[in-house]
Amino acid sequence: METVSPPRTWSYALHLPHDPQAPRIARMTSRAVLPAYGMAELADVAELLTSELVTNAYRHSAGPAALRLHGTDDPYGLRVSVWDSNPHIPAPFDKPPCRSGSLGAVPHEADSGRGLGLVAQWAQAWGGHPLGDDLFGRGGKLLWFELRAPEQV
Template sequence: MDTVSPQTPWSYVLQLPHDPRAPRVARMTLRAALQGHGLAELLDVAELLTCELVTNAYRHSDGLAALRLRHVEGDRLRISVWDTNPMIPAPFDRPPGVPAPLSVLAPATAEGGRGLHLVQQCADDWGGYPLGDDLFGRSGKLLWFDLMPKPELTCAA
């Protein structure tokens, strides 16, 4: 009988309607997938950052969105969110590792505007790019981030 190796890459895609409940559904799906694949240690950060991207997709576009969870080489987890708005927001409008200037940070009194900076600070890698019209009439943007499990600390006996 063949068995599936835990190192085998896997991918899930969830279509999300333009609905305020989409971030909750995305979190529930993410939780089930990561627990099922033994990546529970990434749950807290993955949930927070996924919720930020899906919430932005709902707030700043007027159409469908899609969430993709993908296990890639090594133990890297890539989470991406597509939406119909082609504008790439700061800090995703610059190469990964290049911090956003202070002028694009939300003021301390603002009620929002910090979510994508959380992604920039907490993810191992991140990025975004606009999508041109494809054969199926989809355009918009794709924002993504990667997380990797942290090595376990061991104590010398």
């Protein structure tokens, strides 16, 4: 009997309305997809970081968002991208794509600003770039991060 293995690269896309439930739906999607591709060990971190990007999209744009989970050529690699309609790229994603590293601490009294710092700290690579207007006049931005299974880092 022949065994069928998952393809090395795969992609799932989810369109999210501007809805406070969008981060929860994105977390559940991430949690469901990763074990199917042998990436269960990435699920906790991927779920947290995905939630941070989708929450950022919900809080800072007035329109829909889109989530894309993509297996990379590295069989243990994952790229997560979140599109939203606001073209402003927040720090630290407004810099060229970066490899993991620590950022300055968010002031203790700050009400927000920790989520994208978590992404920058926990992801192996991350970045963002503005998108020009598409056929539907949406433009916006794309923020992304990459993870690899611990033994592959």
